[in-house]
Amino acid sequence: MKRAACALLLCLALPAQAYVRSRNNNGQGPCIWWPTHGHSFQIDAQGSPDAPLDATYDAIRKSFQTWAAVSCSDLRFSEEPLSTSASNRLVGFESGGTNHNLVLFRTRNCAQVVPANDPCKAQGGCGNAYDCWEHGDGIIATTTTTSKSSTGEILDSDIEMNDAPPSSGNKLTFTTVDGLPCTRLGETGCVRIDVQNTVTHEAGHSLGLDHTPDPGATMYASAPSGEKSKRVLGADDKAGICAIYPRGAASVTCTSGQGGGCSAAQTDPGAALAALAVLLQIRRRSRRRPQLPMSSSTNPATAARCQSGIEN
Amino acid sequence: MLIALLLAATVSGPGDVRSLTASSDAVVHARVLRRSSAWAPGGRQIFTTVVLKTLETWKGDPAAEVTVLVPGGEVGDITQTVQGVAAFSAGEEVVVFLRRRAGSVYGVERWALGKFSVEPAAAAPRRALRDRRGLTCQGCRAGEADDLPLDELRARVLEGVIR
Numbered sequence: 001m002k003r004a005a006c007a008l009l010l011c012l013a014l015p016a017q018a019y020v021r022s023r024n025n026n027g028q029g030p031c032i033w034w035p036t037h038g039h040s041f042q043i044d045a046q047g048s049p050d051a052p053l054d055a056t057y058d059a060i061r062k063s064f065q066t067w068a069a070v071s072c073s074d075l076r077f078s079e080e081p082l083s084t085s086a087s088n089r090l091v092g093f094e095s096g097g098t099n100h101n102l103v104l105f106r107t108r109n110c111a112q113v114v115p116a117n118d119p120c121k122a123q124g125g126c127g128n129a130y131d132c133w134e135h136g137d138g139i140i141a142t143t144t145t146t147s148k149s150s151t152g153e154i155l156d157s158d159i160e161m162n163d164a165p166p167s168s169g170n171k172l173t174f175t176t177v178d179g180l181p182c183t184r185l186g187e188t189g190c191v192r193i194d195v196q197n198t199v200t201h202e203a204g205h206s207l208g209l210d211h212t213p214d215p216g217a218t219m220y221a222s223a224p225s226g227e228k229s230k231r232v233l234g235a236d237d238k239a240g241i242c243a244i245y246p247r248g249a250a251s252v253t254c255t256s257g258q259g260g261g262c263s264a265a266q267t268d269p270g271a272a273l274a275a276l277a278v279l280l281q282i283r284r285r286s287r288r289r290p291q292l293p294m295s296s297s298t299n300p301a302t303a304a305r306c307q308s309g310i311e312n
Numbered sequence: 313m314l315i316a317l318l319l320a321a322t323v324s325g326p327g328d329v330r331s332l333t334a335s336s337d338a339v340v341h342a343r344v345l346r347r348s349s350a351w352a353p354g355g356r357q358i359f360t361t362v363v364l365k366t367l368e369t370w371k372g373d374p375a376a377e378v379t380v381l382v383p384g385g386e387v388g389d390i391t392q393t394v395q396g397v398a399a400f401s402a403g404e405e406v407v408v409f410l411r412r413r414a415g416s417v418y419g420v421e422r423w424a425l426g427k428f429s430v431e432p433a434a435a436a437p438r439r440a441l442r443d444r445r446g447l448t449c450q451g452c453r454a455g456e457a458d459d460l461p462l463d464e465l466r467a468r469v470l471e472g473v474i475r
Contacts, residue, residue: 024391092356111413121414124359124381125352135383136411138324138335138422140450142383142396144357149391168335172324193450201448211445223450 019219019240020210021254030152031254032145032208037245038068038075039157044089044104045082048163048174048195055176056195060103063199066233067207072242090128091158093146099156103199105163106133112165137166140193143202152253157206159199181226191226201230209240325452327425327444329465333472336409336421338372340364341466344404349385360385362400364408370469375416380408382420396447398427405430407440407465423447430462438462
């Protein structure tokens with residue numbers, strides 16, 4: 001009863017937010033969350049042929065560091081040594097196996113390298129089997145996050161980028177420069193698909209955030225060509241990440257079903273309340289980007305906002 | 313242990329009907345007959361096979377029954393949820409922009425951008441609706457229709473094919 005009362009008071013006190021949490025099981029299961037605040041990641045050493053290797057690595061590192069820098073949370077992302085083995089360029093999850101949270105660029109097009117009679121053509125999995133991009137020309141990047149259906153606990157997350165020659169049209173080009181958006185083919189020194197912009201957004205997904213209706217947020221679903229603004233988190237992104245991973249407290253889950261009820265991963269109402277108080281403080285400080293009303297939602301069927309309560 | 317696998321995707325635009333028509337191998341107005349999920353060869357990833365009964369072909373020469381492969385699905389106690397891919401349900405009437413994988417097996421062109429769900433026949437005029445909320449789109453333009461009459465969608469596709 002006391003916890004419920006506290007939650008209600010905090011609901012009334014919290015400023016409006018728009019962030020959305022991802023749910024598994026087609027939107028009917030629990031929100032997804034890491035039990036740890038942050039996770040290890042591993043960059044595949046091949047990088048992208050579009051950009052200098054060191055700049056590409058740095059862009060990926062900065063993407064994770066951006067989330068780690070949110071002061072109302074305490075995320076930490078340890079980097080594993082660069083992955084140099086071609087046989088480890090595998091996306092997905094292997095139960096009982098060794099899993100890495102890999103970031104890699106696919107530089108071959110499955111449509112061009114996989115034999116027509118290979119079963120993966122009809123059943124899927126060509127990407128891992130042939131180290132190629134199998135999702136078609138128009139897909140830029142995917143994040144694969146594995147979690148337990150019953151609890152939403154994340155077990156693994158991989159980011160895959162399409163750096164393969166297309167079946168038709170122009171190849172997507174990743175850049176790491178700080179210039180203006182490119183305006184014509186062949187132009188150099190300008191921004192096309194910014195690695196840091198893309199990975200920062202995808203990393204937000206891997207942490208359990210869905211798309212937000214806030215156009216000023218990194219987790220906003222649309223991006224113009226040559227965009228870099230998602231490198232920097234908006235207030236809504238910070239609020240979302242701190243709601244899931246409040247500094248000094250357990251990760252916050254939310255329940256399955258249509259509701260948005262939340263609870264600490266380890267039952268600890270005091271810690272959760274403390275974390276929400278920190279969140280309030282950060283929200284007051286962070287006014288860089290416009291706010292949207294709490295009622296906004298991009299995808300009510302597949303996501304939940306969990307800032308409005310701390311327990312079921 | 314129940315496991316869910318969740319993907320998020322970033323796609324490149326534009327996502328208008330004319331562009332999708334141009335980049336697709338086939339476009340069909342169809343009904344979903346059935347769907348089933350299985351681990352891909354080699355494991356790690358689950359894919360769902362969706363079988364469509366073609367009601368009308370708008371582009372290409374697909375078979376009367378079209379098989380569409382989409383990432384994600386459920387196998388036993390393991391679930392793979394895919395944000396950004398086209399979602400299908402049995403009995404649903406759809407318009408799908410298809411990318412050929414092999415033989416009569418296709419993928420959906422640009423995932424959720426390449427699928428419209430057709431409202432039940434009771435509604436008149438029937439409308440085609442697109443749900444792109446799971447996607448991040450770089451280069452999509454304002455005014456790309458996600459809700460338009462089925463007849464208009466058909467006309468736009470056919471116009472794109474003729475061009």
